[in-house]
Amino acid sequence: MITVNDFNGKVKPDWCPACGNFSQLTAIKGALTELQIEPKNTVIVSGIGCSSNLPEFIRAYGFHGLHGRVLPVASGVKWANSDLTVIGYGGDGDGFFEGTQHFFHTAKRNVDITYIVSDNQIFGLTTGQASPTSEIGFVSKSTPDGNIEKPVNPLTFGLAAGATFVARAFSGDPKHLTEIIKRGIQHKGFSFIDVMSPCVTFNKLNTYDYFRKRVYKYEAKDLKDFSAAYRISEEWGDKIPIGIFYEIESKRYEEMDPVEVEGPLVTHPIYSVKDEDLEELV
Amino acid sequence: MFNMSDNEIVFRVAGAAGDGVQSAGLIMAKTFARSGLYAVTYNYYQDIVRGGESWYQVRASPKKVRNQGDGLDILVTLNEDGLVRHTNPNINEGGASSLSGIAIFDESITNYEKQQKVDYRPMPLSTIAGKYSKNPLLKNTVALSAAAASIGIDFEVMAGVIKETFGNKGAVADQNVQAAKEGYDYFKAHYPPYGKKLDFSKRKLYLIGGGEAVGFGAVKGGLKMYTAYPMTPASSCLHYLASHARKFDLFVKVSEDEISAINMAIGGNYAGVRAMTGSSGGGFALMTEAVGMAAMLEIPLVIYEAQRSGPSTGLPTKTEQGDLNQVMGASQGDFLKIIFAPRNVMEAATLTAEALNVAERFQTPVFVMVDLYLAEHSETVENLNFDFRIDRGERPKDGQANYKRYLITDTGISPRAVPGQEGLMHNEDSDEHNEYGDVVSDAVTDPKDRIKMMEKRMRKMQTYINEMPPTETYRADDAEYLVFQWGSTQGVVEEAIDLLRKKNIKVGAVEINRVFPMNPDIGKIIKSRKKIIVVENNYSGQYNSLLKSRFLCQTELITKYDGESFFPGELATSIENAIKR
Structure with missing residues (x-):
């Protein structure tokens, strides 16, 4: 029986008090525990940013890599050993600026990874610049006169890319967040969860209060309805929906690749070249 | 000038992109190999899918050949331009020799100035081909078989290669063989044989390209995952691995960019399989940040880096050894980076396998650096299926x-x-x-x-x-002058040394395949020599700079940066001049 304590890392998180990342760490541990996934079979790959420090704070196999490169590493891990539960984790700058192309293509490939983005709509670790999800007019160190660039919508982007599971959650609702992460891990294929996660130090606009006034739980009538998912993904303003917007079953990359389908690559024996393999070169 | 050996044939097929020059050259190379001749090929082509000029050279001999060679015995040309270019005594093809032998071409080509050293062998190539198929490329087969007839190659050997090339059984293969037979007989009936006789044999030889050898070596070294983004000249390895993925039980993935490719390979290695990535200079530039990450996390990683002429897009289909500075400098901070540079096709296989062991044992990035010349030319090798023991480290x-x-x-x-x-x-x-x-x-x-x-x-x-194993040398024991080479120039440097030795110049070579870290034994090797000469296919002498800063020696530098490899006669002259300087 795996308990939440099995996932407790020995290093204490160094995030600012009340940072939205804390509840995500708790939710990830909770979801893994509920699903009885062993720490030894869990790999958490992160990028660079405040949130990306998370692998150090959880007892599992952690990989804290480069800014924006969460998903290629996570894909490599999954393809090497498809028995592992692979979680990609990073911030909005990491995922929607520097890692945009990887997000698009990993979603399209339907690699069986759960990608959780701690979306605080600002650069925290670099002390407060506008991020790809910062709202128009948002004042930051890099946009002293207000942001003039439209924010990216990660959910419609994920849908357009072909993600087979798209959801939004809120760090201020840890129970709901845990449930969504659990569903994301259970989903067979690429699952994307955008977590609205207030940065209490640098983002004075998108605060806990801001979200508490606006978020509501969305229950899809038909999770396979792409148009409905797209419409709900576009809703943002006085009301902000959270929940699973879209989920379909589709073949995973690992099911389609003729070598992957034979089982985890790490279990394949090393190929021993026979002389007859080389006859074509004679 | 230096006299080239009689006991060899230099064959060249010329035409435009889309004419099937490369596949014609490969058919000839394979035919030589199956006739028991050692062969080295040379691929001269442009960054164009149709048109332009390209040629493919094969040097064959019953003795081992080490490079594409000087001289030209037999030219098959698929267009008029090729005939004019390759018979011109003032040929301008990057060091390749003009024809001093026979030219085989379609009889419809009549507009050319006759050259003294050329015997013209016009043939009804298109007419013969037209009897069997409407495909204009069939005339290539007719011309190749005429070339085979001129030096007495057994028709059945060539027919076997042609059949395989065109899918063994079926109409296309049959048409090709029939047309080839007619071309072969036509040449014999109308023209005398070419003046050189070669000793054919039954020895078993494999013909394999450098990029393919890297891929094959990786498989021998236990590779399970190859992730890359296409870029010439790294793609010959990618194509070999992709087309053999099922046979060799390999996961091969072309990803959205090189950044992704290297990070995927790092993820694969981290999770316990042997993974490798590959690119050329421009693509590798995108990978550099991840090189340092692999070193910091101490994750094994082999990077195949196939150089082409830079800077920037440069000459995309031309060779150069110009990426050493980039590879040396890739990624911030200090860390162990190991750089291998295979010196020939066989070593492309063996060193890649070794790189996978070294990467996993030392948990650090290891580079296998080749250049376009090595990646895209073929050589005959014996005993390709070399012995190798995989060591997965601690x-x-x-x-x-x-x-x-x-x-x-x-x-x-x-x-x-x-x-x-x-x-x-x-x-x-x-x-x-x-x-x-x-x-x-x-x-x-x-x-x-x-x-x-x-x-x-x-x-x-x-x-x-x-x-590290001792640094290898060539005829260096009594050498007053030492030539340093690294990577693919081994064969041409050795031949240049042999040519100079015939003139009683005491010269030898140091042959570097483990470029960095530098072997301390080099310090001893260079002691008490009259002159150290460094040969590099680049402008500034990138290895030369490393050598001088590490061993504080004076050197003479010989470079070439026109996009082609060195040719033996030209290099011998350059070395002789450097000695005299």
């Missing part, structure tokens, strides 16, 4: 108590756990970390841990140097 046992991923050791190497192992969970971090993998850069920077970890990682360099 691994901890499941459940080991108080596991430290980055344990401080005398060698600098720490036992490496992979995901899935019981009780060894840990964090691998691109931030500086301690022995456990815990970050020491965020809340409190610990200078002591930092120093310990830097020194631990750098200690691997001395551990590696201690086990």
Whole structure:
């Protein structure tokens, strides 16, 4: 029986008090525990940013890599050993600026990874610049006169890319967040969860209060309805929906690749070249 | 001038892109190989799919051949332009010789100035081909078989190669063989044989390209995953691995960019399979950040770097050894980076296999650097299926108590756990970390841990140097003059040395295939020589700079940066001039 304590890392998180990342760490541990996934079979790959420090704070196999490169590493891990539960984790700058192309293509490939983005709509670790999800007019160190660039919508982007599971959650609702992460891990294929996660130090606009006034739980009538998912993904303003917007079953990359389908690559024996393999070169 | 051997044939097929020049050249090379002749090919082509000019050369001999060679005995030309270019005594093809032998071409080509050293052999290539098929490329087969007839190659040998090339059984293969037979007979009926006779034999030879050899060597070295983004000239390896993925049980993926490709390979290695990535200079530039990450997390990684002429897009289909500075300088900070540069096709296979062992044992990035010449030319090799023992490096046992991923050791190497192992969970971090993998850069920077970890990682360099095999030399024992070469120039340098030795010049070579770290034994090798000469296919002499700064020696530099490889006669002259300087 795996308990939440099995996932407790020995290093204490160094995030600012009340940072939205804390509840995500708790939710990830909770979801893994509920699903009885062993720490030894869990790999958490992160990028660079405040949130990306998370692998150090959880007892599992952690990989804290480069800014924006969460998903290629996570894909490599999954393809090497498809028995592992692979979680990609990073911030909005990491995922929607520097890692945009990887997000698009990993979603399209339907690699069986759960990608959780701690979306605080600002650069925290670099002390407060506008991020790809910062709202128009948002004042930051890099946009002293207000942001003039439209924010990216990660959910419609994920849908357009072909993600087979798209959801939004809120760090201020840890129970709901845990449930969504659990569903994301259970989903067979690429699952994307955008977590609205207030940065209490640098983002004075998108605060806990801001979200508490606006978020509501969305229950899809038909999770396979792409148009409905797209419409709900576009809703943002006085009301902000959270929940699973879209989920379909589709073949995973690992099911389609003729070598992957034979089982985890790490279990394949090393190929021993026979002389007859080389006859074509004679 | 230097006299070339009589006991060999230099064959060249010329035409435009889309004419089937390369496949014609390969058919000829394979026919030579099956006739028991050693062969080396040379691929001259442009960055164009149709048109332009291209040619493919094959040098064949019953004795081992080490490069594409000088001279030209037989020219098959598929257009008028090729006939004019390759018979011109003032040929301008990057060092290749003009024809001094026979030219085989379609009889419809009549508009050319006759050259003294050329015997013209017009043939009804298109007419013969037209009897069997409407495909204009069929005339290539007719011309090739005429060339085979001119030097007495057994028609059945050539017919076998043609059949295989065109899918063995079926109408296309039959048409090709029939047309070839008619071309072969036509030549014999109308023209005398070419003046040189070759000793054919039954020896078994494999014909394989450098890029393919890298791929094959990787398979021998236990490769399970290859991730890349297409770029000439790294793609010949990608194509070999992709087309053999099922046979060799390999996962091959072309990803959205080179950044992704290298990070995927790192992920694969981290999770316990042998993974490799590859690109050319421009694509590798995108990979550089991840090189340092692999070193910091101490994850094994082999990077295949196939150089072409730079800077920037440069000459996309031309050779150069101009990426050494880039590879040496890739990624910020100090760390152990091991650079291999195979010197020939066989070594492209063996060193790649070795690179996979070294990467996993030392848990650091290892480069296999080739150039376009090596990646895209073929050589005959014996015993291709070389013996190799895979060494997966130090691994901890499941459940080991108080596991430290980055344990401080005398060698600098720490036992490496992979995901899935019981009780060894840990964090691998691109931030500086301690022995456990815990970050020491965020809340409190610990200078002591930092120093310990830097020194631990750098200690691997001395551990590696201690086990380096001695540097190889060629005719160097009594040499007053020493020529340094690295990578693909081995064959041409050796031949240039042989040519100069015939003139009683005491010259030898140092042949570098393990470029960095540099072997300390080089210091002893260069002692008491009259002159050190460095030969490089680049502008500035990138290896020369390394050599001079490490061993504080004076050198003479010979470079070539027109996009082509050195040719033996030209190089011998350059070395002779450098000696005289």
